[in-house]
Amino acid sequence: MTSIDLADNISALCLAILSPRQMSVERAFMVVGDPRIKAKWMTTDSMELVKLKELGMSLDEIGEVFGVDKSTICKLIKKEERRWEI
Incomplete structure (x- = not known):
């Protein structure tokens, strides 16, 4: 695992935990990968x-x-x- 992968993993986990609305870890990974997804409904x-x-x-x-x-x-x-x- 590279430091970039680790940073993405930590970012997604934090986003899933701290998001004002409930967010699955899978969705958090998508948002970390592409911030434009944040405003879209899946x-x-x-x-x-x-x-x-x-x-x-x-x-x-x-x-x-x-x-x-x-x-x-x-x-x-x-x-x-x-x-x-x-």
């Missing part, structure tokens, strides 16, 4: 939003978990649900 995030809604969480609660407004959560959930409509 498909897995949108799928997680739908799952949390189905489990009975309110849009406000989900918004707190992800660090965004409930209107954003609502839009993302609707977009994900439309994506899976037959």
Whole structure:
């Protein structure tokens, strides 16, 4: 392992732990590798939003978990649900 790899590993771990919204280590590695990803939603995030809604969480609660407004959560959930409509 090179010092650059070690620095990336430490950066990703810190980002995953200290991020104001929950972030998986895998997503943190993607952000460390390409900072533009930070502002984008991944498909897995949108799928997680739908799952949390189905489990009975309110849009406000989900918004707190992800660090965004409930209107954003609502839009993302609707977009994900439309994506899976037959």
